[in-house]
Amino acid sequence: xxxxxxxxxxxxxxxxxIYSYSGETKYAINGLPFPETEVEIPLAVNLVSEGNHKISxxxxxxxxxxxxILKDLVTGFDIDLKTTPELTFTDTAGTYTDRFILxxxxxxxxxxxxxxxxLFNVFTANNLINIKTLSDAWNGKSGTIRIFDLTGxxxxxxxxxxxxxxxxxxxxxxxxxxxxxxxxxAGVMRYVGKVSVVR
Numbered sequence: 462x463x464x465x466x467x468x469x470x471x472x473x474x475x476x477x478x479i480y481s482y483s484g485e486t487k488y489a490i491n492g493l494p495f496p497e498t499e500v501e502i503p504l505a506v507n508l509v510s511e512g513n514h515k516i517s518x519x520x521x522x523x524x525x526x527x528x529x530i531l532k533d534l535v536t537g538f539d540i541d542l543k544t545t546p547e548l549t550f551t552d553t554a555g556t557y558t559d560r561f562i563l564x565x566x567x568x569x570x571x572x573x574x575x576x577x578x579x580l581f582n583v584f585t586a587n588n589l590i591n592i593k594t595l596s597d598a599w600n601g602k603s604g605t606i607r608i609f610d611l612t613g614x615x616x617x618x619x620x621x622x623x624x625x626x627x628x629x630x631x632x633x634x635x636x637x638x639x640x641x642x643x644x645x646x647a648g649v650m651r652y653v654g655k656v657s658v659v660r
Contacts, residue, residue, distance in 0.1 A: 478507045479516065482558065499566035504531075505558040515549050516561070518542040526613075530564040567613065583643050583654035589631040590643060590656055600626040604647030608632065611640060634658045 481502050508514055521529060521543060529542040533550060540548050552560075582593040590608065594600065603623050608616045616635045624630070624647065635641060638658050645652045 475509055476507070477509050477514075480505055481563070499564060502563040502565070503558070504561040504563055505556060506561065507556045508552055508554050511553045513549055513551050515547055517547040519546075521546075524565070526567060528564070528566045530566070532562045532564060533560060534562065535560050580652050581645065581654055583656050585634055585656055585658055588634050590634050590641075590658075592630045592632070592643065592645065594624045594626050594628060594630075597626060599624045599645075599647065599650065599652075602647035602650065604645060604650070606630070606632055607644040607646070608635060609642050609644065610635070611642075616641065 481504055506514070506516070516531065518529070518531075524543070530539050531542055531548055532539045533548065535552075536550065538548070580594075580596040580599060582591075582595055584591050584593075592606065601623070603621055605618065605620050606622055607618045610616055617632065619632055622630055624645075635658055640655060640657050643654045643656055645654075
């Protein structure tokens, strides 16, 4: 998203820096959409001295369903920044534009589905997905229902639905038959169920 881009300005050979780039454009902030499969972002580093250097991931947000891999093309070493948030490397002073690549990829397109029985009963009938609230914890909550397919693609999303214990909410079932996931969110509460649509 170009609205979030910030060009890397005031580059100096006597200051250590890291930035991404696209062609001749250098970015301090490079706002990109979440990839459906994978995106590779070339990184450049400017080193002011010879020796050991460290690249650290300080904060990763909104990437729960993505792998975030930093690749060192010189050593052939890759690290998962979500589990190992820093990479140490050795090099001489200079600017290196072809050593590091940041790869962001979708894990599988589908999140791990937690087994949370007893919160909802999700079933199909009459070309509708029926969602019956069973839990007191969801009683009176307002939230969002999202239907997505096996690839993780959102098929439909309905906002501001109220959940009441023992009542049934109905949403149109997707037209292609198959297995779908139903994600229900209300604030920090989340439930994911599976449903089979047959015609």
